Amino acid sequence: MDPHPQGQQPDAFDGCEGGCSPDNAAAEGFFGRPRQEFFHKRSFAGVSMDRFIGMLDEYMVWYRDRRIKTEFGMSIMDRRRELGLMA
Numbered sequence: 001m002d003p004h005p006q007g008q009q010p011d012a013f014d015g016c017e018g019g020c021s022p023d024n025a026a027a028e029g030f031f032g033r034p035r036q037e038f039f040h041k042r043s044f045a046g047v048s049m050d051r052f053i054g055m056l057d058e059y060m061v062w063y064r065d066r067r068i069k070t071e072f073g074m075s076i077m078d079r080r081r082e083l084g085l086m087a
Contacts, residue, residue, distance in 0.1 A: 034063065 072079045
C-alpha cells in the first residue's frame with residue numbers, strides 16, 4: 001500500500017531511517033551568526049549587488065580567518081596553526 005495520498009509524490013525525507021530531520025536547524029545555526037553580525041548591523045540602501053557580494057565576501061574571509069572564537073581565545077586559523085594543521 002502506498003503511504004502517500006493519491007496524486008502526491010514522496011518528499012525528500014521519505015525513507016530516511018533516524019537521523020533525517022525535515023527542519024532547517026543546521027542551516028539556521030550556520031547562517032544565524034552572519035545574519036546577526038553582518039546583515040542586521042547595517043543598511044544596504046544604495047549598495048549595488050556587486051558591492052554587496054564584495055562586502056559579504058570580505059565578511060566571510062574575516063569570519064573564517066580573523067574572528068576570535070571564545071572557546072579557543074583565538075581565531076580558527078590561529079587555532080589550526082597551533083595544532084599544526086596548517087602552515
